[in-house]
Structure formats: structure tokens, C-alpha cells
Amino acid sequence: MTLWRQSKEVMRVDLLVEQRIGDAFRIVLPFAVVAMMIFSLAIPASFSEVGEIGTAVFWAVAVLYGMQVALRTSVSETEQRRDISMLLGLDPAARFIGRSMAAALLLIGFMAVLLVAMVLLFDPDLPSGWFGPTALAVLLAAGGLAMLATLAGEVASGLRNQSALASLIIAPLVIPIVVGASQAVESIATKEGILIWILLLITTDLALLVAGVGLSRPLEEASR
Amino acid sequence: MTDLVQLESVGVALGGQPILTDITLALAPGETTAIVGPNGSGKTTLLRLLATLIRPGTGNGLVLGSDLRGTVVRSVRNSIGLITHTPALIEELTIRENLVHFCRISNRPERSADRALSVVGLENAANRTVSRSSFGMKRRAEIAWLLVAKPKLLLLDEARSGLDVEARTLIDSLTRLTIERNGGVVTVSHEADGLGSGLAAIHRLVNGRLELVR
Numbered sequence: 001m002t003l004w005r006q007s008k009e010v011m012r013v014d015l016l017v018e019q020r021i022g023d024a025f026r027i028v029l030p031f032a033v034v035a036m037m038i039f040s041l042a043i044p045a046s047f048s049e050v051g052e053i054g055t056a057v058f059w060a061v062a063v064l065y066g067m068q069v070a071l072r073t074s075v076s077e078t079e080q081r082r083d084i085s086m087l088l089g090l091d092p093a094a095r096f097i098g099r100s101m102a103a104a105l106l107l108i109g110f111m112a113v114l115l116v117a118m119v120l121l122f123d124p125d126l127p128s129g130w131f132g133p134t135a136l137a138v139l140l141a142a143g144g145l146a147m148l149a150t151l152a153g154e155v156a157s158g159l160r161n162q163s164a165l166a167s168l169i170i171a172p173l174v175i176p177i178v179v180g181a182s183q184a185v186e187s188i189a190t191k192e193g194i195l196i197w198i199l200l201l202i203t204t205d206l207a208l209l210v211a212g213v214g215l216s217r218p219l220e221e222a223s224r
Numbered sequence: 225m226t227d228l229v230q231l232e233s234v235g236v237a238l239g240g241q242p243i244l245t246d247i248t249l250a251l252a253p254g255e256t257t258a259i260v261g262p263n264g265s266g267k268t269t270l271l272r273l274l275a276t277l278i279r280p281g282t283g284n285g286l287v288l289g290s291d292l293r294g295t296v297v298r299s300v301r302n303s304i305g306l307i308t309h310t311p312a313l314i315e316e317l318t319i320r321e322n323l324v325h326f327c328r329i330s331n332r333p334e335r336s337a338d339r340a341l342s343v344v345g346l347e348n349a350a351n352r353t354v355s356r357s358s359f360g361m362k363r364r365a366e367i368a369w370l371l372v373a374k375p376k377l378l379l380l381d382e383a384r385s386g387l388d389v390e391a392r393t394l395i396d397s398l399t400r401l402t403i404e405r406n407g408g409v410v411t412v413s414h415e416a417d418g419l420g421s422g423l424a425a426i427h428r429l430v431n432g433r434l435e436l437v438r
Contacts, residue, residue, distance in 0.1 A: 083277055
């Protein structure tokens with residue numbers, strides 16, 4: 001009960017802080033949309049399959065810029081704030097869950113805007129019934145990326161070059177999320193089985209949840 | 225009665241550098257002890273050790289009955305109050321939002337936050353964002369939180385410096401209330417006149433070693 005109460009409170013405050021500083025939606029998101037536009041402008045006019053690479057560009061931009069969104073709280077946390085969290089009796093597992101929930105909500109909004117930008121810029125040939133599976137892939141990918149970034153932020157906490165180090169930790173581990181999400185969307189067009197890719201995303205998310213909750217206390221102890 | 229703090233020959237090294245060496249210190253319930261020392265002598269590290277935020281490298285230490293090396297120490301953190309050089313508040317939230325957040329995390333009633341803000345004279349500034357508040361206001365907000373938290377062990381790191389007379393009085397009241405509850409106070413300062421009154425002992429910390437002055 002305490003774990004859930006504390007998790008919700010951590011999420012509420014993270015979202016409130018984000019609403020006031022606006023890092024995700026006023027700074028990172030415009031850059032991500034510009035990156036997508038640059039991709040669309042850089043494609044040679046003779047290239048006739050522009051629509052087909054839209055989803056690939058979407059996932060590349062969503063994951064690369066989404067990392068910045070998901071990492072922003074953990075890498076900007078001061079030592080004083082960590083100290084007060086510990087002295088308040090905040091369960092490190094609640095911090096992981098709450099922070100991941102906040103990052104996941106931000107990423108869902110972030111990816112939704114990017115999805116619209118992708119449709120406008122690349123005009124992909126979307127098969128019927130694409131929205132449901134794509135939305136599910138976005139939800140699962142946002143959850144996975146949020147937990148991965150929160151965990152990486154905790155591992156790199158207090159170290160020099162924390163931001164760069166956390167990004168380096170994420171980079172290889174994000175592969176199953178990118179593969180699962182992009183292939184889930186791709187399989188709608190090719191009419192191949194989507195289930196295996198959704199299962200890959202669910203398995204990855206569950207593994208990250210177990211790792212994040214399980215490692216949170218040892219990581220806090222290691223930081224002492 | 226069991227001591228609130230018992231350190232025996234404790235040493236702390238940070239990044240391979242010894243910061244505290246062979247520290248022995250005891251604090252009984254109802255006592256205030258002071259530690260003075262020049263900048264860089266290890267005062268803040270000693271307070272962070274007592275706050276269970278860092279682990280001793282050598283020696284043995286108990287704080288509120290919990291071994292500083294063990295994980296059980298987490299259970300006593302909620303009974304420790306710490307005021308450091310830099311106020312530990314969330315800059316983007318208002319003063320009141322910070323206190324409400326602290327109450328919710330530590331499962332204390334939210335209405336006690338408003339009462340405490342009124343006691344420290346912040347009722348009219350409660351909705352001001354911390355980043356737009358003065359140092360004195362931030363310090364008062366921390367004092368308000370400690371009035372809510374009622375810690376058993378109060379740790380003050382140069383808590384009186386940079387404060388006006390009224391705010392210093394609030395620190396004194398906080399110390400007195402902690403003592404009256406049979407708690408203990410450890411206060412550190414780089415100068416002896418910033419320590420307040422009613423001290424059971426004064427120690428000097430020089431190059432990471434603690435000496436009893438009186």
C-alpha cells in the first residue's frame with residue numbers, strides 16, 4: 001500500500017515539475033519534429049518509397065529523443081533532493097515505479113505528436129486497422145523506454161558524466177524495444193503475425209520492471 | 225537509556241580519500257552536542273554519516289539503535305531531521321507543495337504542513353515557488369518541515385548562518401522541542417559563536433579527527 005501511495009506521489013510531482021519547466025514538450029519535442037523534417041527533406045526526390053521509411057524514421061527519432069525525455073528527471077536530481085528522499089523514507093522501488101510512470105506518460109504524449117508529424121511529413125500508405133496495434137506498440141515501447149531510462153539514471157546516479165553514461169547504458173538495451181515496436185507496426189502492413197512482436201515488448205517491459213524494482217534497493221545502498 | 229548515537233573508531237573515505245578517521249562520539253537522549261571545525265575538516269561528512277546517508281568504512285556505528293552498515297537503517301531515517309548548507313527543496317514547486325509532498329511520502333497529515341508554515345511565518349509566502357524564494361524563506365520552509373516531522377535526531381549543518389534573528393530563534397525553538405521530546409541534536413559550525421546554547425559537549429573536528437573541547 002505504501003509502495004503504491006509513494007509511487008503515485010513521485011509520479012504526480014515529476015509531472016508537476018515537468019509541466020512547469022517544460023523540458024519534454026517545449027524543448028525536446030520541437031527538436032524531434034525538426035529532426036524528422038530534416039530526414040524527409042534529405043531524401044532524394046528520385047526516391048519513390050518515401051512513405052515506407054516513415055515508420056522507421058518515427059521509431060528512430062522517438063527512441064533517440066525519447067531517451068532525453070525519459071532521462072531528464074533522474075540526471076537532473078541534486079544530491080540534496082536524493083538525501084531528502086531517503087530521509088523521508090521513500091522506498092527506492094516506489095521512486096523507480098513513480099518515476100517510470102511519469103516518464104511513460106510523457107513519452108506517450110511525445111510519441112503521439114511524433115506519430116502525427118510522421119503521417120504529415122511522410123504520408124505513409126497506412127493499412128486498415130493500423131491504429132490499434134500501433135497504439136499498443138507505442139504504449140508498450142513508452143513503458144519499456146521509461147523504465148530503461150529510469151533504471152539507467154539510477155545506475156549512473158552520482159557519477160561524473162551521468163547523462164552520457166546513462167545514454168550509453170540505454171543504447172544497447174533499447175534494441176528489443178525498437179525491434180518489437182517497429183516490427184509490430186510493420187507486420188500490420190505485411191499481414192504477418194503481430195503477436196510475437198507484442199509478446200517481445202511485454203516480456204521486455206516485465207523484465208525491466210522486475211530488474212528496476214529488484215535493483216532499486218541495492219542501488220540505493222551502493223550509493224551510500 | 226540507550227544512546228541515540230554511538231560511534232566507535234569510525235572512519236569514512238570518499239573516493240579513496242580518508243575524510244573521517246577514528247571518530248568516537250556518543251549522544252544521549254535530551255542532549256545537544258556541537259562540532260566545530262574549519263572548512264573542509266569533514267563536518268558535513270560526519271553529519272551525513274549520522275543521517276545514515278553514507279556508510280562507515282571502518283569502526284562501528286549505531287544511530288537510533290540501527291547499525292550504520294546494515295540495510296535496517298532505512299527504517300530509522302524517517303526519524304532523522306537534517307538541515308544542510310543548501311536547502312533540500314524541489315525548486316520548481318511552491319513552498320507549500322514541497323511540504324505537502326514530504327507529508328504524502330512520509331505518510332504524515334497534510335494539514336500539519338499549513339500549521340507549521342504559519343508557525344514559521346510563511347503563511348503568506350506558501351504559494352511562492354522555491355526558486356523565487358529567498359534563502360531565509362527556504363530555510364524557514366525546512367524548519368516548518370522539521371516541525372511537522374518531529375525528528376528524534378536533529379542534525380544541523382551551519383543551520384543558523386545567513387539567517388535573521390527571528391529565524392535563528394526558530395532554529396533554537398526547533399532544537400528545544402527536539403530535546404523536550406527526549407531526542408538529540410548535533411549541530412556543526414565553523415565558528416563557535418554560531419552554535420546556540422545549552423550544549424552538553426563541544427567537539428573540534430580537525431583533519432577528520434574529533435577532539436573533545438569541553
